[in-house]
């Protein structure tokens with residue numbers, strides 16, 4: 001499979017190059033030159049078997065089929081449930097797709113456990129190494145670290161704001177005892193951490209010498225790996241029209257649902273759940289995307305105003321015209337506003353997408369209600385998804401909410417809503433007592449760069 005950039009000014013690449021590149025050199029995101037169709041007969045065995053078949057056309061010859069099957073098996077062997085992403089029933093036509101069974105208890109593991117292994121394989125074949133650098137305010141850092149902890153060709157440095165992450169989030173990063181993993185507390189805010197990462201990438205000699213790389217949510221391979229569980233859930237429900245509700249931040253998860261639908265999965269509608277940071281919900285209601293300031297909420301992984309993966313859908317809405325897409329995004333960056341035509345909206349958005357927003361008090365109420373009605377203890381992100389699902393249910397069509405994090409990652413909110421504190425699963429039960437391995441550095445580019453140099457193998 002070949003890939004093109006959504007901004008139309010980057011060379012076409014194959015899968016392995018797209019995997020390692022992340023962002024295209026013209027600032028766009030890579031998408032396949034065309035969307036493959038699912039085969040008529042999908043394997044009905046394990047998640048792993050289905051995953052290899054669904055992803056095969058995207059990978060082409062870049063990873064041999066037997067190697068890819070092994071990487072998939074290894075990636076999902078780290079999940080606690082044999083079904084990998086088990087489906088649980090809440091009520092009639094009301095389902096939860098549990099994406100929290102990976103090692104760090106958030107849905108990002110589904111993609112990053114595989115992406116880390118693909119990175120290591122491709123780098124090994126090329127006899128290359130990379131240094132992944134990233135900034136995190138919580139979930140992404142631990143999932144990225146866990147995805148590469150056993151990789152011999154990858155080092156990783158993750159910057160987090162000192163004293164500003166939860167104990168669980170910090171411990172998930174600092175207790176990983178692998179020689180290639182470095183969690184660094186920066187004396188500053190999350191924005192300072194992000195600025196340091198950007199500055200390292202902008203320092204071209206440093207970037208090239210260190211072979212800097214990133215695994216952020218715009219990486220095509222992450223979106224690709226997420227399409228599988230939509231196909232899996234539709235298959236488990238008998239391959240009939242099925243809707244999904246997705247608590248949304250960067251639009252990566254719900255975009256994967258759109259792609260599964262484009263490939264032929266029987267997906268009726270895709271419901272986007274927002275917290276108070278509701279730029280997407282406002283867009284689906286008004287056809288205008290208008291940036292606002294970010295407010296902190298109980299669902300921090302959705303505290304985002306610019307949903308970067310939306311660019312991939314916008315490219316389709318523009319009939320794959322990269323020039324038009326680039327122009328629109330340029331205008332959005334300078335004016336803070338993006339409008340689409342009525343006919344584009346009617347063709348691409350209205351038939352598929354629905355949206356709803358929930359503030360923190362509604363989120364807490366939903367956590368309490370779900371607990372009383374089903375015994376299921378959900379985290380604040382999933383609660384937003386359930387709220388959105390309830391608002392957009394159609395009679396006779398199963399609605400699947402993606403459960404994106406284990407409740408124990410957000411114990412304070414869950415305790416406030418239910419009166420009891422959720423417990424970590426057995427493999428992390430002693431997490432808070434484990435010894436930490438961390439560095440504290442000043443908010444200073446020189447100091448951080450010297451640290452990165454000193455740990456590169």
Ligand SMILES: *Cc1c(COP(=O)(O)O)cnc(C)c1O
Pocket residue numbers: 106107108139217247248249250251252253254301302381404405
């Ligand atoms: C990252 C994340 C989200 C948002 O997913 P996107 O793909 O960015 O839309 C939702 N919930 C949790 C728990 C997350 O970690």
